[in-house]
Amino acid sequence: MTDTTAAPTVTLRKALLYKMRTLCQPLFLLCFILALANQLLELAGVYIWPLHTHLDDLLVLPLTLTIALAAERLYFDTPYFTLPLGYTLLALLLFCVVFEGVLPLLHTMYTADYWDILAYAAGALFFHTSINKPLEQKQA
16 A cells, blocks of 8 residues: 655646746845844954944845745746835835834934935845846746
């Protein structure tokens, strides 16, 4: 008697991994590793300027938007989906307003910094021009 439950599990796992290829893109993984390394350095008490002050701001939009892109591709079940420029610009605007406008007004722990806004913008530009590409070419 053979176990027939193992085959569907393997097939499901392969299908899920195939659908989550967005999160395996080298540029996303590089951003993730850099952000993780920066956080580990800060936890160890090592603060390197300008990494300590601006690297997280540079990487947050590529990380956040890539996760959103992966979710959209999973929802629409297509590797061709890309986030419209408007989504990237809206995310940029929201991060700037919330983290550089609202939070500094509500809590003294946060400070508004124009360099952070430039880092958010550079991260958004990096995401939109480098990561936000179809995983496959459409068949003619």
